[in-house]
Amino acid sequence: MTNDKKTLTDQVPSIYPVKTKIQVTIIFFVVLAMYLTSMIWTQSQMAGGFTGALGNMFNVMKNFFPPNPEVISAVIGPMLETIQMAIIATTVAAILTVPLALLAARNVTTFKPLYYITRTFLNILRTIPDLVLAVIFVGLFGIGLFPGILALIIFSLGILAKLISETIESVDMDPMEAMRASGGNVFQTISYALIPQVLPQYVSLVLYVFEINIRASVVLGLVGAGGIGLILNQQLQFYNYPNAMMIIIIIFVVVIVIEYISTKIREALI
Amino acid sequence: MENFELPPKPKNSVWKRIRNIGIAIVVIAIYVWTFVSIDIEWGRAMERAANNFQRVIPQLFSPDWSATGKVALSMLETVFIAFAGSLMAAIIAVPLAFLAARNMMGGVVVSTIGKWILSAVRAFPDVILAILFVVAVGPNAFAGVLAIAIGSTGMLGKMFSEIIEGIDMNVIEAMQASGANRIQILFYGVMPQIIPEFLSYAIYRFEVDVRASSILGIVGAGGIGTLIIFASNNRNWSEMGMILLAIIIVVTVIDFASARIRRKIV
Numbered sequence: 113m114t115n116d117k118k119t120l121t122d123q124v125p126s127i128y129p130v131k132t133k134i135q136v137t138i139i140f141f142v143v144l145a146m147y148l149t150s151m152i153w154t155q156s157q158m159a160g161g162f163t164g165a166l167g168n169m170f171n172v173m174k175n176f177f178p179p180n181p182e183v184i185s186a187v188i189g190p191m192l193e194t195i196q197m198a199i200i201a202t203t204v205a206a207i208l209t210v211p212l213a214l215l216a217a218r219n220v221t222t223f224k225p226l227y228y229i230t231r232t233f234l235n236i237l238r239t240i241p242d243l244v245l246a247v248i249f250v251g252l253f254g255i256g257l258f259p260g261i262l263a264l265i266i267f268s269l270g271i272l273a274k275l276i277s278e279t280i281e282s283v284d285m286d287p288m289e290a291m292r293a294s295g296g297n298v299f300q301t302i303s304y305a306l307i308p309q310v311l312p313q314y315v316s317l318v319l320y321v322f323e324i325n326i327r328a329s330v331v332l333g334l335v336g337a338g339g340i341g342l343i344l345n346q347q348l349q350f351y352n353y354p355n356a357m358m359i360i361i362i363i364f365v366v367v368i369v370i371e372y373i374s375t376k377i378r379e380a381l382i
Numbered sequence: 383m384e385n386f387e388l389p390p391k392p393k394n395s396v397w398k399r400i401r402n403i404g405i406a407i408v409v410i411a412i413y414v415w416t417f418v419s420i421d422i423e424w425g426r427a428m429e430r431a432a433n434n435f436q437r438v439i440p441q442l443f444s445p446d447w448s449a450t451g452k453v454a455l456s457m458l459e460t461v462f463i464a465f466a467g468s469l470m471a472a473i474i475a476v477p478l479a480f481l482a483a484r485n486m487m488g489g490v491v492v493s494t495i496g497k498w499i500l501s502a503v504r505a506f507p508d509v510i511l512a513i514l515f516v517v518a519v520g521p522n523a524f525a526g527v528l529a530i531a532i533g534s535t536g537m538l539g540k541m542f543s544e545i546i547e548g549i550d551m552n553v554i555e556a557m558q559a560s561g562a563n564r565i566q567i568l569f570y571g572v573m574p575q576i577i578p579e580f581l582s583y584a585i586y587r588f589e590v591d592v593r594a595s596s597i598l599g600i601v602g603a604g605g606i607g608t609l610i611i612f613a614s615n616n617r618n619w620s621e622m623g624m625i626l627l628a629i630i631i632v633v634t635v636i637d638f639a640s641a642r643i644r645r646k647i648v
Contacts, residue, residue: 143469150466153459154523154604169518176514196416203413239633240626243509243597243607247614248622252438254430258422331509335600335614348513360510367505 179361180354187343187359191366194339197257197332198325201264205272206318212269213276214302219285234277237270242328246337260337264329268321275317276310283309316378323374330363441619442626449624453609457628460605461636463523463598464591467530472584474535479542486546486572496543504536508594512603523604530591530598537590541583542576549575582644589633589640596629 128136214220215230245266249259287305296304333341340363347356480486482496512529519525554571562570599607606625613622 146465147469150462150527153462154466154527172518173514176517193420196420199412199416200420235634235637236630239593239630239637241593241597241629243600244610244626244629247600247610248438248442248626251614251617251619251622252431252434253427254434256423256427257420258424258427261422327505327507331507334509335611344510344513348517353517356513360514363507363510364502364505367507368501371501371505 175353176357178354179358181358183347183355183358184362187340187362190333190340190343191362193257194329194333194341195326195366195370197261197264197339198322198329201261201268201329202318202322202325204261204265205268205321208265208269209272209276212273213280216273216277217280219281219283219288220302220306234270234273237266238274240267242267243331243335246332247335250336255336255338257338260329260332260339263332263337264325267328268325271324272317272321275320276314279310279313279317280306312381316381319374319378323371326370327367330367437617438619442623444620445624445627446618446620447624449621453606453621453624453628456599456606456609457596457632459523460595460599460607461592461632463526463530463595463603463605464588466527467595468534468584468588468591470527470531471534471538471587472580474531475538475542476580478535478539479546482539482543483546485549485551497540500536500539500543502536503532504540506533506536508533509597509601512598513601516602521602521604526595526598526603526605529603530595533594534587534591538583538587542580545576545579545583546572578647582648585640585644585647589637592633592636596633 212230212234215226216234218227221227221230242263245263246260249262253259253262283306287309288301291301291305329339329341331341333339333343334345336342340359344356344359344363347353347359478496478500482493482500484490484493508529511533512526515525515528519528549572553575554567557567557571595605595607597607597610599605599609600611602608606629609625610622613619613625
């Protein structure tokens with residue numbers, strides 16, 4: 113009886129073919145090797161090594177506590193300024209994105225080279241991180257709000273145009289075809305067959321990008337591009353850790369509240 | 383010809399109209415507040431731009447090729463930071479995701495707590511985390527690894543928990559009915575359903591993390607950001623051009639490779 117059972121399990125072939133198993137093993141070891149290389153590389157300049165740093169971490173973290181609540185009143189102004197930066201940047205990006213998204217949608221832009229050029233342009237735009245844009249614009253326009261807003265606009269334009277062009281590509285094409293067949297021109301087709309379909313998605317994505325912008329704008333000040341990050345940077349440079357912690361907590365609360373509101377609105381929209 | 387009448391338009395209820403007017407007022411108020419109280423200092427910015435334009439823009443587009451070796455090395459460090467960080471995050475995120483998934487640990491309370499932890503972690507911008515870790519472990523690349531690891535855990539944990547919530551529960555039920563214990567259900571019922579999508583999201587997150595880790599050096603957490611801050615302090619815009627070029631190329635290549643791998647997995 114037991115003998116039979118044993119032969120039965122022996123005969124059952126493995127679910128995965130041998131080739132897959134070898135592949136998975138190789139991939140596993142490659143990933144592991146890369147991980148070990150990364151860990152050794154990144155810890156090489158660290159004094160005291162990994163364990164030393166972790167032991168030290170708690171001692172240093174103690175400096176951050178308790179947060180100093182007296183800075184709240186001084187920080188509210190810059191925090192509001194940060195939010196305003198995000199609002200302006202999101203608005204401008206939301207307007208500029210419309211033509212770009214239309215050009216980057218395969219089903220609207222039937223002229224192929226134009227579509228590919230826009231796509232490539234947007235892809236390159238999206239590879240540049242927000243803070244790098246801010247560094248460049250601060251170099252160009254000097255310290256202030258304007259380079260920050262400009263960096264946010266360019267940064268969110270890349271994301272927004274891509275997301276919206278994907279939304280446009282996934283719409284129901286029948287109404288557009290019907291409009292074209294009955295003699296509607298490009299603008300009529302867009303305004304009567306396309307806009308009603310993408311408008312809720314558009315608003316939702318704009319709010320989503322607004323969330324991203326809020327999170328991006330709080331750190332822009334670190335490179336001199338305005339907002340609350342500027343004050344955070346100052347406090348850190350003076351080793352004023354309790355104040356810095358309070359600012360970080362305020363940022364945290366504002367980000368969570370805005371994300372919560374925006375998520376609720378987006379849930380109601382779709 | 384018969385006369386066709388269009389069906390009457392559905393009437394907006396009073397409540398809906400009041401709501402729409404309310405929304406409009408709030409939106410307009412926000413914009414008025416924004417544009418009235420913000421001070422952009424156009425004059426100064428434009429004046430500076432007029433002075434700097436000739437110095438910055440042409441140099442930015444003529445990259446300093448002599449810096450190639452230095453830039454490539456930092457870019458490699460950036461990729462290492464992203465890799466180590468996102469792999470750590472992918473591992474930490476798994477237990478948190480099981481905690482946050484409604485159909486796994488049982489109990490709404492546990493899942494709500496898990497979700498709160500994940501959204502709290504998500505709310506911290508990567509750079510802020512990097513600042514904290516730079517203070518904690520010193521200004522080196524490992525601070526960047528930790529910042530990326532914690533920052534990505536929030537997003538990956540949320541995605542993972544959504545994947546777990548979306549699995550086919552019939553399989554689990556069948557296994558329970560035939561007497562499998564929890565470990566067996568996990569290995570034969572849950573894992574095969576979630577692994578491809580988990581991998582796909584982890585790779586996607588690596589893609590995002592390469593972008594994120596390229597700026598961490600601005601606060602001292604290693605990678606190419608260190609060079610960015612040097613170049614900007616020295617007004618060395620042609621080196622900045624080289625750095626930009628390196629970021630664009632590496633990020634594009636990794637995006638492309640990751641998209642290919644993900645298409646194969648799922």
